[in-house]
Amino acid sequence: MGRHAAPARRRAAGRARTPLWPFLLSFVLVAAAIGGGLALHQSTTQAEQPSATGPKTPDIDLVARAAAVDKVLKRRAQAVLTDDEAAFLADVDPANQALIARQRMLFVNLTQFGFAKLAYQQLSQQYDDAVARKHGPSTYIVAIAMTYQIRGIDTVPIRSMLGYTFSERTAGRWTLVSDRDIDKRLPRGSHEEAWDTGEVLVKRAARVLVVVEKGQQQLASRLTGIATSAVKAVSKSWPGGWTGSGVVIALDDKIVRGADYTVPKNAEDALAMATWVYRTLPGEVSGAGERADSYVVINPRNRDRIDARTLAHEFTHVATAPYGAYAPRWLVEGAATYVEFLPMDGAQDLALPKYRQEVRTKYLAKAKSLPADAVFFQHADSSYPLSWLAVDYLFERFGGTEVATLYQELAALGSSQAERDRIMTEHLGLSETALFRALRAAANS
Known part of the structure; x- marks a missing residue:
């Protein structure tokens, strides 16, 4: 058997590197991040x-x-x-x-x-x-x-x-x-579209649209190629299939749609963000608006580091965006990382059994619970691998159909911990706490 590459660290080029496994900081905007002026069209003060x-x-x-x-x-x-x-x-x-x-x-x-x-x-x-x-x-x-x-x-x-x-x-x-x-x-998030920023070039392929600065033909072609591979990967790997499309925006501007790469943490670590698009504006039907899909906005500092796996992660967020806003962060990011790490055409297979054991010994052994929403990104180096491990376990034990169904219900209705535990227990016979204990038991078996 050939030697397989491990899941790579996904960080900005200027950061110090450690030899093992931390992850892409890929943020999906939540309603709280787009506050301010949400009901602008309803009334004036x-x-x-x-x-x-x-x-x-x-x-x-x-x-x-x-x-x-x-x-x-x-x-x-x-x-x-x-x-x-x-x-x-x-x-x-x-x-x-x-x-x-x-x-x-x-x-x-x-x-x-x-x-x-x-x-x-x-x-x-x-x-x-x-x-x-x-x-x-x-x-x-x-x-x-x-x-x-x-x-x-x-x-x-x-x-x-x-x-x-x-x-x-x-x-x-x-x-x-x-x-x-x-x-x-x-x-924020329903304004500052790609066409508002400056002169752009738009390139299309089947189920793919890429936006770059005018004149950047080579970048547009590269992103179109890897976006096409990523769309195919998510369509194949997400339970029930995904028939949507991938929009990739790679401009010099640091603020586009809901992505803000002027924020120090984002500017330094993030490769890309899946930003929501809306079927109804914030304040029209609900305070946060009704999501229709997501467009991916690439960090201009790190665009050379984007590959098909990065976009497969983001397009998994795109595929699940219509479900709703309430799924726990460990499931949102764990599912995207799960798909990102699966075998993919044109990408070297990853050494997942070795990685699974590494996560168990390096992160799970020290953890006391699944990563909490409020501190997920503050502890990203451990949050991402633990979330991947949890979703990997769910796929292995319950199958993809059950995981996708669970995700949909949690995203639509899991607005409180009580609701999350109710939904998880109904589908899996496990609360979040019980799932964490099951991960520990599996690691020790």
């Missing part, structure tokens, strides 16, 4: 109301304004779908050359994605005295929902959010005068 000292607001027919802005938004969406740049820019302030340049770049970016559906919807008016003084008394700042579906990628329409400022420059004609005024108020 008293502090946001027009100031008595601000410019006098002219009498405006609000129904007529809403109808006129709706027409602008509809023209812009249709312009993207029909590749009509002139129509897209027709309602942009012609005196604002910087805005025109940004909107032209946005148009070129959007047309590369191949939308099957695209629409913009007004949500609620926002107020800012400084902005009103800048653009005049008819200033209309509005939060807008962008609903889109990328052809061959998104299985359902996705909702994102942006903010526009309009002004009535001639009677009945509303002109887009700014696209940045309320960016900082918009909710």
Whole structure:
């Protein structure tokens, strides 16, 4: 038998290395991480109301304004779908050359994605005295929902959010005068899309879409190849199969969608993050929003370290994202690492029996419980291997179908420890504590 490679340490190149097993820090955003402004479209605060000292607001027919802005938004969406740049820019302030340049770049970016559906919807008016003084008394700042579906990628329409400022420059004609005024108020995770950051290049393959900086053809081709391998691996390995698609965003920007690589721990250790996309925006139906899928955002510092196993880990998060937000972290990361380490076309097989014993002696022997959600990433060097060991045990003892069913129910309903234990006991005859004891017993047998 040939000598097999062990699961590799997945850390930034600049960090000191130890010879054995720690892991990829691959974060799936949780609802708490995208707080702030989540119900922006539902209401405005008293502090946001027009100031008595601000410019006098002219009498405006609000129904007529809403109808006129709706027409602008509809023209812009249709312009993207029909590749009509002139129509897209027709309602942009012609005196604002910087805005025109940004909107032209946005148009070129959007047309590369191949939308099957695209629409913009007004949500609620926002107020800012400084902005009103800048653009005049008819200033209309509005939060807008962008609903889109990328052809061959998104299985359902996705909702994102942006903010526009309009002004009535001639009677009945509303002109887009700014696209940045309320960016900082918009909710993290449903804003700052890949097409908003700068000039991009989009490359496609079957069930794969890759976004890189304009001109980075070689990177796009490499990522498309390994993403294709990873999609096939997850489709083959996840119980019941996975028929979704993988979106990989590898830009120079450190903040894209819900990924923030300016945070020191993320910048240093993380290779990639699976960031949620939404079928309903935060605050529309639920405070955290309803998830539809996930897009993977690569850390620009570590993009050269991305391989097919890394993306298989992330695409497992993508495959399980629609289940819900409540699965315990050990199951979320353990399942992704389990799939990541399985035999995969084009990747060397890993020495899993040796690794299993290493985890038992190095980590399990010292642990007192399964990794807790609150401290999971603080102790990532032990949390990932212990989580893998737990999921490996579940697959071996109960089979993939039962594990996938358990995951789905925990993700949908496991919002408390009592609920998690109830669901686990119902499916496995084991609570989390009992599962940990079973891992200990298996190690000693």
